[in-house]
Amino acid sequence: MMVKVCGITNQADADAAAGAGAIGFNFYAPSPRYLSPAEAGQIETAAGVLRVGVFVNEPRAAEIAREARLDVVQLHGDEQMGPGGFRVWKAYRVTDEFSIEKLAFQAEAFLLDAPSELYGGSGQPFDWKRAQGGERKILLAGGLGPENIQEAIRTARPWGVDACSRLELRPGIKDHERVARFIELALTA
Numbered sequence: 001m002m003v004k005v006c007g008i009t010n011q012a013d014a015d016a017a018a019g020a021g022a023i024g025f026n027f028y029a030p031s032p033r034y035l036s037p038a039e040a041g042q043i044e045t046a047a048g049v050l051r052v053g054v055f056v057n058e059p060r061a062a063e064i065a066r067e068a069r070l071d072v073v074q075l076h077g078d079e080q081m082g083p084g085g086f087r088v089w090k091a092y093r094v095t096d097e098f099s100i101e102k103l104a105f106q107a108e109a110f111l112l113d114a115p116s117e118l119y120g121g122s123g124q125p126f127d128w129k130r131a132q133g134g135e136r137k138i139l140l141a142g143g144l145g146p147e148n149i150q151e152a153i154r155t156a157r158p159w160g161v162d163a164c165s166r167l168e169l170r171p172g173i174k175d176h177e178r179v180a181r182f183i184e185l186a187l188t189a
Helices: 011-016 037-042 061-067 149-156 176-188
Strands: 002-005 022-026 050-055 072-075 087-093 109-113 138-140 160-163 168-170
Touching (some): 002 176, 011 176, 037 061, 050 061, 149 160
Parallel strands (some): 002 022, 002 160, 072 087, 087 109, 138 160
16 A cells, blocks of 8 residues: 655655655645755655656756655656656546546556645545545555545555545644544554
């Protein structure tokens, strides 16, 4: 089970997420969790933890990814392809028109999230049954926290899970107890 803790903005939060398989840095300037590539590059991660960058229609994604020492580029906008040289995860909003069978982007994995007015997560769950099926790697996102992660995994059977806002004390600052509990519950689901 790939467990990703997103919205990391500081070293203490990265350390708290050391048991996860991936941590996410947000490079979308309107986000309250935004940090610069240089700031992300200075945050150290535990061995084996993937460094994932969240991007929205960013033409400099490859340059930023190199500066921030990323392993994965996660695309949330209207991109038609990912930058070369990086693993790519593509995010989709699960609207009424969404169909898992229509995922056609060239990506290693697909992050499925609830629709929102802004790019990125809304902190709200969607009907997890909509994420079932198919042979693709699915990262389930949207309103996940310790209180619902095991039910979400049992329902959708995803390759991975991604959480952010329900693990925070306030935007950009993690609640380390909730992070640890989320990781533990996701890995034992």
